[in-house]
Amino acid sequence: MNPTVAEVTDRIIKRGRETRSTYLQRMNEAEQRGPHRGVLSCGNLAHGFAACNIGDKTSLRGDAKANIGIVSAYNDMLSAHEPLQHYPDRIKEAAREIGAVAQFAGGVPAMCDGVTQGQPGMELSLFSRDVIAMSTAVSLSHNMFDAALCLGVCDKIVPGLLIGALTFGHLPVIFVPAGPMPSGLPNKKKAEVRQLYAQGKIGRGELLDAESKSYHSPGTCTFYGTANSNQMLMEIMGLHLPGTAFVNPGTPLRDALTRASTVRAAQITALGDDYTPLYRVLDERAVVNGIVGLLASGGSTNHTLHLVAIARAAGIQVTWDDFHDLSAVTPSLTRIYPNGQADVNHFHAAGGMSLLIRELLAGGLLHGDVTTVAGHLGEGLHAYTREPFLDGETLVWREGPEESGDPEILASRSAPFSPDGGLKVLHGNLGRAVIKTSAVREEHRTVQAPAMVFDSQDQLLDAFKSGKMERDLVAIVRFQGPKANGMPELHKLTPSLGVLQDKGFKVALVTDGRMSGASGKVPAAIHITPECLDGGPLGKVRDGDIIRLDATHGILEARVDETEWAAREVPSADLAAVHHGMGRELFAPMRTMVCGAEQGATVFSISD
Incomplete structure (x- = not known):
């Protein structure tokens, strides 16, 4: 062992x-x-x-x-x-x-x-x-x-x-x-079509056609x-x-x-x-x-x-x-x-x-x-x-087989794709987070850039469409934790952030929300705990603060003077709009009872 x-x-x-x-x-x-x-x-x-x-x-x-x-x-x-x-x-x-x-x-x-x-x-x-x-x-x-x-x-x-x-x-x-389901449209092609749509280079019909060829049967x-x-x-x-x-x-x-x-x-x-x-x-x-x-x-x-x-x-x-x-x-x-x-x-x-x-x-x-x-x-x-x-x-x-039928897909322990499992915990004055690096290239695993702060994923997408994100940046998407709004996945952001990275910009995402199980090529520090609604320090970040995400050394921090950082307060959030409609009002008790991300973001107590 x-x-x-x-x-x-x-x-x-x-x-x-x-x-x-x-x-x-x-x-x-x-x-x-x-x-x-x-x-x-x-x-x-x-x-x-x-x-x-x-x-x-x-x-x-x-x-x-x-x-x-x-x-x-x-x-x-x-x-x-x-x-x-x-x-x-x-x-x-x-x-x-x-x-x-x-x-x-x-x-x-x-x-x-x-x-x-x-x-x-x-x-x-x-x-x-x-x-x-x-x-x-x-x-x-x-x-x-x-x-x-x-x-x-x-x-x-x-x-x-x-x-x-x-x-x-x-x-x-x-x-x-x-x-x-049987294999459909190759994943690389699907990702390319999504990025083209994010850039406005193709229409919804072409996007839907590609998605339908990818997700196509029971x-x-x-x-x-x-x-x-x-x-x-x-x-x-x-x-x-x-x-x-x-x-x-x-x-x-x-x-x-x-x-x-x-x-x-x-x-x-x-x-x-x-x-x-x-x-x-x-x-x-x-x-x-x-x-x-x-x-x-x-x-x-x-x-x-x-x-x-x-x-x-x-x-x-x-x-x-x-x-x-x-x-x-x-x-x-x-x-x-x-x-x-x-x-x-x-x-x-x-x-x-x-x-x-x-x-x-x-x-x-x-x-x-x-x-x-x-x-x-x-x-x-x-x-x-x-x-x-x-x-x-x-x-x-x-x-079963003792050797891989395709070492480019399934490797042996003697010749792995990487010596580690590509999941790390990040620490720093922004709290604790996890990051998946297995799909992130080595040159993208450390990003130090000014923060752009958003309170929703729609705010970020609007900024992308207006051209305001054409630079090095760390996108902070806050108030996305389980107590705030149920901790939604933010996978909708992946194509836009991927476009910026492909243009040569240093880009990262930092959030108290989740990414999809298909977290991909853009470095994303996720599940930050404590969450912003609980007074988590991610809520202290302001536009222009220098943020360092270093997946190699496990660092996640705002490079702000310690005295100034201590004096800052987490702003209040107006979450009324995300607490009603589509059944969300029924889940108010769960938002109140839920524990933090590192404890499983569950409403059940381990002593129950």
Whole structure:
């Protein structure tokens, strides 16, 4: 085991010893109650199976046959979730074939950041994660289930499902995704078209045509943003069956994996001899494995929030320093857009998750001795070096490749793209922030330039269109934190800032908001904490202040005289316009309750 990975794991265990112990005690108490519908009264149980067919009713009258709860994020507007429409019927059929039952326990909301990017609805996006967590808990609250299958893919959906499921951690839980859509318009071409539109050189029709060729069918978007980072995480944390993450929807292999997930969920309930509850799978080692996988693959910065919040739900305390220290020893092994031009289909074909996990295990960077939902396929995480295939109509697993099919997409640990994982923590008189450097060229990783201060992304775009940003600058976009307006992604700014950088200007973004999971070539210090609405020092910056962002040495500071800096106050913000309309008024309690970015930007307390 790499000594840094071991040391970080040990300090996470020590840091959360009390809260994790409390969580485990609660899960053990729930576990001791046995099959849970056994405690229901006759009236309770009759309500629970009233709509079932006679066979399922007969099975559910006793407590000897497993009942699997299905929690789904299906809707037919989101391409990533549209394939889930047919999953419940397939799952129920697979369950009946082995003498079990499956019931659709409940649906959770699933919004698309691609649709809401730059729109008022984006200000509900981060909070939707916690709404999904609560919806998952409501879905499982009927106490009818011996296991659960969580169907979801995208940005806030998988973290929300997992946070909610962890409150039922005594149940076995398997995640079942839909898979990525086939490859469309190359990512490089898509980015070029977006920049041309930002410069006014092409019209909306040409832009829409390009976007439609990129996002073109059912399935997950193929770039390596938060949605596909989610799938990587579920696999490397042992919550998928091996090889589930990146199989395209609508294929026989995809259907076979969904059926196999159902069978496995029934096998690992407390009714059998291989009981594998969620709380035993998601421990401190699994969380560290998830962070290492995120770093090695250049995954989404959103997981510096989501993984923290997921860990908290299991009583585990993770900080950004853990990410930073693990990044220093984790090599970058993939080049998937925005860190390269390939998409996740190309990554999967080059060796995918089985080869990535194989390389990281061989390098001592992952805990191999963990509990997973796939214990029948091998010992610990080593089962995930295997890949699923169809032998006729039979699903089988065999050892995955030992070498990359394309070293320009998936590298070996002996010849990585970079010796580190490209995620750093920045410190200074502006607070703490994270930055993803894996897609940022070396010459752009340090920027020292005058500040231009904005209170919204629309203000910045107006300044760009008017030509006021044709110079070296650090764009400060403040009052974008979770308490201010729900911490929206500011990915809408990427094309404009990219145009300025391409013109040769020194450009950076500094904000207490988020960037997309597709954070790209412009250096962006994000998630600054404390946020401006909490009196964070980013609010002290004035136009013309010299700002230094140094990703190499972890520096983020305003080069202002210390006496003057201490005397400055953070201005008040008029946020009334972003607190109403598009449902935002309903989320006022969440803006009041939410904790800081480094604590996961969640409304849930770790001691709850």
